[in-house]
Amino acid sequence: MIRPRRAILVALAAGIAIAAFTPSAWRYRKRIPLTAGDALAVVKLDREVYTRARDDLADLRVLRDGEETPYLLETLTATSQQREQRAEVLDQSVMPGTGLEFTLRLGGSFKHNRVRLETGERNFRQAVRISTSEDGQRWSVARADGAVFDFSQGDRRISALSVDYPVSTRPFLRVTVSGWNKVGALTAAFVDYREDHPASREELATVVPQLAEDAKTQSTLATLDLGVEGLPVDYVRVDATSPSFHRAVDLETSRDGKDWTYLTQAVITRVVGAESLVIGIPETRRRYLRLRVYNRDDKPLAIEKIHLDGVIRRVKFPIVSSGIYWLYFGNPDAKPAGYDLPALLARREHIAEASWTAGPAEPNPDYRAPPPPAKPWSETHPAILYTVLGGAVLGLGVATLRFASRLRRPS
Numbered sequence: 001m002i003r004p005r006r007a008i009l010v011a012l013a014a015g016i017a018i019a020a021f022t023p024s025a026w027r028y029r030k031r032i033p034l035t036a037g038d039a040l041a042v043v044k045l046d047r048e049v050y051t052r053a054r055d056d057l058a059d060l061r062v063l064r065d066g067e068e069t070p071y072l073l074e075t076l077t078a079t080s081q082q083r084e085q086r087a088e089v090l091d092q093s094v095m096p097g098t099g100l101e102f103t104l105r106l107g108g109s110f111k112h113n114r115v116r117l118e119t120g121e122r123n124f125r126q127a128v129r130i131s132t133s134e135d136g137q138r139w140s141v142a143r144a145d146g147a148v149f150d151f152s153q154g155d156r157r158i159s160a161l162s163v164d165y166p167v168s169t170r171p172f173l174r175v176t177v178s179g180w181n182k183v184g185a186l187t188a189a190f191v192d193y194r195e196d197h198p199a200s201r202e203e204l205a206t207v208v209p210q211l212a213e214d215a216k217t218q219s220t221l222a223t224l225d226l227g228v229e230g231l232p233v234d235y236v237r238v239d240a241t242s243p244s245f246h247r248a249v250d251l252e253t254s255r256d257g258k259d260w261t262y263l264t265q266a267v268i269t270r271v272v273g274a275e276s277l278v279i280g281i282p283e284t285r286r287r288y289l290r291l292r293v294y295n296r297d298d299k300p301l302a303i304e305k306i307h308l309d310g311v312i313r314r315v316k317f318p319i320v321s322s323g324i325y326w327l328y329f330g331n332p333d334a335k336p337a338g339y340d341l342p343a344l345l346a347r348r349e350h351i352a353e354a355s356w357t358a359g360p361a362e363p364n365p366d367y368r369a370p371p372p373p374a375k376p377w378s379e380t381h382p383a384i385l386y387t388v389l390g391g392a393v394l395g396l397g398v399a400t401l402r403f404a405s406r407l408r409r410p411s
Contacts, residue, residue: 021061021068024368027330028052030358032062036322039354043327045313047204048361051230052330055285059334060315064323070339071317076200083110084192087173092183099126100180103136104173104189111169111193116162117148117177118188125149125246125271126179128163133172142166147274148177151248151267153294158248158267167193201309204231209291209306220300222291225257226308234283235309236291238268241302245270247293251281254288268293283310316353317341327358333370 030048034041045057053059062069087104095101106112115130128146131139146163173191180186209222226233236251246269252260266279289308293301315327318341345351 021063021066023063023066023328023364023366025331025333025370026059026061026328026364027367028328028361029364030327030329030361032325032327032356032358034319034325034354034356036319039319039352040316041319041325042353042355043315043358044355045315046358047228047231049327049329050204050232050285050310051228052361053230054332054334055230056336057313057329058336059329059331061328061334061337062315062317063326063328064321069317069325070341071315071337072339072342072345074314074316076312076314078199079197081195082192084116084190085110085112087115087189087191089186089189092186094181094183095176099176099178100182100185101174101176102186102189104175104191105136106171106173106191109169109171111167112191113167114162114164114192114194115173115175116190116192117175117186118190119150119161119185120187121180121185122150122152122157124179125269126177128178129176130163130165131174132165132168132170133174134170136172139174142168142173149246149267149269151246153248153296156248156265158265160267164194200312201235202312203307204233204310205308207306207308209303211303213300214292217292218294218296220293220295220303222293222303222306223257224289224291224306224308226287226289229255229287230285231308232283232285232310232313233289233308234281234311236279236281236289237307237309238277238279238291238303239305239307240268240270240277241304242299243270244272245298245301247295247298247301249279249294250292251279252290252292253284253286254290255286257288260290328364330364 028048032041032043049057049060057073060071060073062071085107087106090103090105092100092102104115126148128143128148129141130143130146132142133139143163143165146165148159148161148163150157150159150161152158175189177185205226207224207226209224212221212223213219214221246267248265248267250265251263253263254260263281263284264279268277268279269275270277291303291306293303295301319325
């Protein structure tokens with residue numbers, strides 16, 4: 001008797017038609033040691049796959065006993081839900097010895113857990129206190145340890161002007177910004193509800209950087225060589241031993257360590273009781289990264305290591321029967337696989353999942369290198385080409401001599 005969950009997996013696999021697979025075009029494979037069960041198989045991709053497969057992973061294929069099995073590629077990226085509304089600013093005033101205090105009135109009752117400030121102030125780091133109220137008279141502290149900052153130097157400006165607090169439905173907020181001593185420093189305020197589900201990441205590499213000082217820009221260059229291309233890095237974590245700092249940084253990337261492409265700018269900071277040493281970057285798969293830390297007149301940071309993280313990617317597929325499963329990769333000419341499986345899974349009830357670990361990468365014994373591209377006719381028949389060219393040159397010479405002799409004849 002087939003159990004209900006097993007029947008769903010059998011139906012999913014039976015309803016998908018798979019085109020013929022040609023193993024000779026794939027260079028590598030990994031064995032997946034699993035047994036048939038009632039769950040979807042989940043296999044996390046690793047460094048060996050990233051560095052040998054295409055960047056878009058379009059060449060991944062799952063096979064069982066030589067037959068292609070449909071799979072779903074899942075990327076565990078961050079998700080969020082957000083609704084923002086401009087708040088009415090009331091009673092903006094400076095409290096001696098405290099800072100700027102103001103009240104925000106929201107238009108209606110809705111969930112909110114973040115306030116975003118707009119200001120013309122520059123180069124600051126200030127503490128923020130947030131209280132909430134139902135009637136604008138009685139207040140409860142929602143957060144007492146918030147902070148906002150701005151770093152501006154030349155044409156670079158980096159700021160974080162949003163403060164999170166526990167979810168509230170109260171229509172009034174009272175915000176106190178320590179150190180702001182000018183009425184009108186706040187130009188606008190926005191309140192929103194944001195529910196974040198962070199990405200699931202893993203460490204892909206840890207590198208001891210090559211450090212150099214650039215006296216012209218008063219900065220430290222930390223160059224990273226990952227050793228390979230293909231690792232999908234989107235998070236950089238700096239391991240520095242300096243006790244207290246607040247520095248602007250730039251990040252660049254390169255394929256050869258010579259020609260650099262700008263990625264992003266950020267701020268790394270460490271103060272008493274808090275630090276922020278993580279830099280999010282647009283995902284890159286290049287071998288070299290370079291971190292530029294702007295020290296200005298401060299002492300350079302003591303950077304020991306830099307950790308590089310990437311979002312976890314997994315393949316999922318139904319296990320309908322026992323057999324030997326393989327993950328194939330390493331075909332630059334492969335077309336992206338298209339299956340009905342994602343749509344079929346979306347229409348089904350929740351299906352249990354079971355995680356499996358693929359074995360080490362190995363050369364595909366059936367791989368056959370593609371034939372070299374055909375050479376142009378001129379390269380395969382050089383003797384004929386040179387004979388034709390020689391005849392043409394000779395003919396032109398004879399014609400030129402005849403034309404010159406006619407010009408010398410008297411009228």
